[in-house]
Each structure stands twice: as C-alpha cells, then as structure tokens.
Amino acid sequence: xxxxxxxxxxxxxxxxxxxxxxxxxxxxxxxxxxxxxxxxxxxxxxxxxxxxxxxxxxxxxxxxxxxxxxxxxxxxxxxxxxxxxxxxxxxxxxxxxxxxxxxxxxxxxxxxxxxxxxxxxxxxxxxxxxxxxxxxxxxxxxxxxxxxxxxxxxxxxxxxxxxxxxxxxxxxxxxxxxxxxxxxxxx
Amino acid sequence: xxxxxxxxxxxxxxxxxxxxxxxxxxxxxxxxxxxxxxxxxxxxxxxxxxxxxxxxxxxxxxxxxxxxxxxxxxxxxxxxxxxxxxxxxxxxxxxxxxxxxxxxxxxxxxxxxxxxxxxxxxxxxxxxxxxxxxxxxxxxxxxxxxxxxxxxxxxxxxxxxxxxxxxxxxxxxxxxxxxxxxxxxxx
Numbered sequence: 610x611x612x613x614x615x616x617x618x619x620x621x622x623x624x625x626x627x628x629x630x631x632x633x634x635x636x637x638x639x640x641x642x643x644x645x646x647x648x649x650x651x652x653x654x655x656x657x658x659x660x661x662x663x664x665x666x667x668x669x670x671x672x673x674x675x676x677x678x679x680x681x682x683x684x685x686x687x688x689x690x691x692x693x694x695x696x697x698x699x700x701x702x703x704x705x706x707x708x709x710x711x712x713x714x715x716x717x718x719x720x721x722x723x724x725x726x727x728x729x730x731x732x733x734x735x736x737x738x739x740x741x742x743x744x745x746x747x748x749x750x751x752x753x754x755x756x757x758x759x760x761x762x763x764x765x766x767x768x769x770x771x772x773x774x775x776x777x778x779x780x781x782x783x784x785x786x787x788x789x790x791x792x793x794x795x796x
Numbered sequence: 797x798x799x800x801x802x803x804x805x806x807x808x809x810x811x812x813x814x815x816x817x818x819x820x821x822x823x824x825x826x827x828x829x830x831x832x833x834x835x836x837x838x839x840x841x842x843x844x845x846x847x848x849x850x851x852x853x854x855x856x857x858x859x860x861x862x863x864x865x866x867x868x869x870x871x872x873x874x875x876x877x878x879x880x881x882x883x884x885x886x887x888x889x890x891x892x893x894x895x896x897x898x899x900x901x902x903x904x905x906x907x908x909x910x911x912x913x914x915x916x917x918x919x920x921x922x923x924x925x926x927x928x929x930x931x932x933x934x935x936x937x938x939x940x941x942x943x944x945x946x947x948x949x950x951x952x953x954x955x956x957x958x959x960x961x962x963x964x965x966x967x968x969x970x971x972x973x974x975x976x977x978x979x980x981x982x983x
Contacts, residue, residue, distance in 0.1 A: 659846060678858055
C-alpha cells in the first residue's frame with residue numbers, strides 16, 4: 610500500500626507549503642470566511658483607516674485622487690462570536706528569538722486595556738518561528754507592565770501562548786483556542 | 797431673576813440648533829467619544845472600505861494616488877458594550893412620511909440576520925422628521941419579511957422604534973435605549 614501513503618504525504622506537503630507561502634493576514638481572512646460560511650462567527654478585518662485629501666466625481670461615483678494611510682488606534686480584526694465581542698491584532702515577525710514591541714502602537718496597547726475593561730475578548734495572533742500563537746491580551750499587558758525589554762522573547766510565547774493549528778479548512782483554526790481560553794470549552 | 801433664566805434658555809437654544817445643524821454621523825461620533833472617555837463603551841465608526849488602484853512611495857510613507865469607495869457589506873458602527881457585541885447602521889432621511897429601504901444594501905440586510913443569529917446586538921439609528929429613533933434589527937427584518945413596500949412608514953417607527961433623546965453630553969444618548977431594549981435595564 611505504498612501509493613496511497615505517498616499520495617497523502619504529498620498532499621500534506623503541498624498544503625503545508627501553500628499555507629507557509631501565504632501571509633498571516635491572508636490565512637486569517639480565509640479562516641474568517643470559513644467561519645462565516647459555517648455560521649460559526651462573524652469576524653472581519655477592518656479597513657485600514659485613510660485620510661482623504663482629494664476626490665473628484667465621475668459618472669460612476671466618487672473617485673479618490675489623493676489619500677494617505679492613518680496609523681490605527683484599534684486592532685486589525687473585530688467581530689462577534691457567541692454573542693461576545695472579539696478583537697485581535699495579527700503580526701508576523703522574521704525575528705527568531707523575539708517579537709519586537711514596536712509592532713504594536715501605544716494607542717493599540719491602550720485600546721487592549723480598554724477592551725479588557727469592557728469584558729471583551731482580546732488577543733494577539735503572532736507568527737514567529739513559522740508557528741502561529743494566540744497570546745491573550747492580559748498576558749501581553751502583563752509582559753509590557755512588568756518588563757522593560759523592547760521585545761517579547763520566544764520563550765514567553767512557549768510559556769503563555771497557545772499554538773494555533775494549521776489545517777486545511779480553516780487554515781488557522783483559532784476559534785478552537787478561543788473556546789478553550791475564553792469559554793472554558795472542552796476541545 | 798430674569799437674567800439667569802434667559803441665559804439658560806439661550807444656551808439651550810444654541811445647543812439645540814447646534815445639534816440640528818450637525819449630521820447624524822457627527823452626533824454619533826461625538827456620543828461614542830463621550831462613551832469612550834466615560835468608560836461606558838467602545839464603539840467606533842468603521843472606516844469606509846476602499847479599493848486602492850495606485851500608490852506611490854514618498855519619504856513620509858505610502859501615498860494613495862487613486863482609489864474608489866466600495867459598497868459596505870456590514871454596518872457603519874460596531875463595538876463593545878458590557879462584553880456584548882453591538883453593531884448598527886445610521887441613516888437620515890429627508891422624507892417625512894417614510895424611510896426608503898434602498899438606504900440599506902441587500903448585503904447589509906443579510907448581515908443583520910447573521911448578527912442576530914450569533915446573538916449580537918444590532919439595530920438601525922434613523923433620523924426622520926428631525927427625530928432620531930433606534931429600530932431593533934429584528935423589528936427591521938420583520939417589516940422587510942412581511943411587507944412588500946419599498947419604504948418603512950413613519951408610523952412603524954412610532955410603533956416599534958425607540959426615540960433617542962438629544963442631549964448636551966452625549967448629544968445622542970442611545971446607550972440608554974440599548975440598556976432598556978437589550979439588557980432589560982431600568983431607565
């Protein structure tokens with residue numbers, strides 16, 4: 610039975626390569642679309658806020674002639690899961706030993722504090738060492754508040770983070786970790 | 797004691813005029829900023845989604861040279877209140893007798909159904925006859941699903957809607973209606 614085994618292996622390799630080639634944002638967007646189609650959750654990437662400088666009116670509507678990107682004061686993704694508010698930021702780093710904190714703006718750190726205050730679910734999704742971790746917002750703040758380092762060492766993700774499985778569908782099944790961490794669910 | 801009374805009256809008049817002159821979006825943005833500052837809720841207007849056609853890189857970062865507005869498939873505002881997900885669309889109409897349904901895209905109607913399915917709080921904020929009403933998402937869907945009319949008559953807002961008080965701070969205190977309708981709160 611060598612043939613079927615090889616087939617499976619090849620397929621897994623392909624998918625793994627596929628996922629690895631795609632950036633984190635794309636994998637999360639595919640996962641969110643999957644969750645939406647399966648009626649599991651409604652989570653979307655927010656449009657990047659822009660400042661519009663010039664527009665003109667064409668037959669087909671308003672056209673923007675000049676605009677710039679604003680720096681975000683909230684996180685990348687937000688939405689609804691089982692009645693609860695959920696918000697997270699997704700970042701990947703090429704660094705092997707740590708996640709540099711300049712990836713998260715000071716406004717965003719304040720925002721994370723506020724979401725926790727209002728009992729929302731908030732976390733980071735960080736791709737480091739080609740693995741994807743969910744780091745709870747409070748664990749992130751605990752690090753910031755107690756350490757003076759400018760980056761979170763990889764060991765902190767091993768200690769406090771939750772590894773998100775890469776799958777076929779959805780490519781990043783982060784809601785299973787959300788179940789475990791925020792809903793006390795049985796996986 | 798004529799002077800203080802007049803003062804008060806004048807002040808109220810000014811504020812009232814002020815509110816009336818501002819569009820609904822602006823009043824809601826001010827209200828949301830008030831709620832954020834008072835640690836009551838975190839609710840933001842989503843950036844309008846745009847499609848970017850051309851960019852160039854300047855010394856100060858990426859600059860958009862051409863873009864267009866996409867039609868939204870979700871609602872204008874979303875956020876977090878007491879752990880719950882909240883989403884709403886704000887519209888004003890100059891029509892005196894009804895609210896034309898073409899104001900809400902078919903994608904948005906589907907989105908309202910989904911938010912209800914996932915136990916989120918969802919509603920419309922409609923300014924009609926210079927009054928601002930909150931209309932619950934399910935009441936909106938009930939109208940759409942049972943009527944063939946292309947607009948919601950004003951009488952439906954009187955029957956099913958909740959009048960949102962215009963105040964000084966916040967200018968539109970819609971969370972008090974949310975307390976009443978979705979949290980069974982005592983006003």
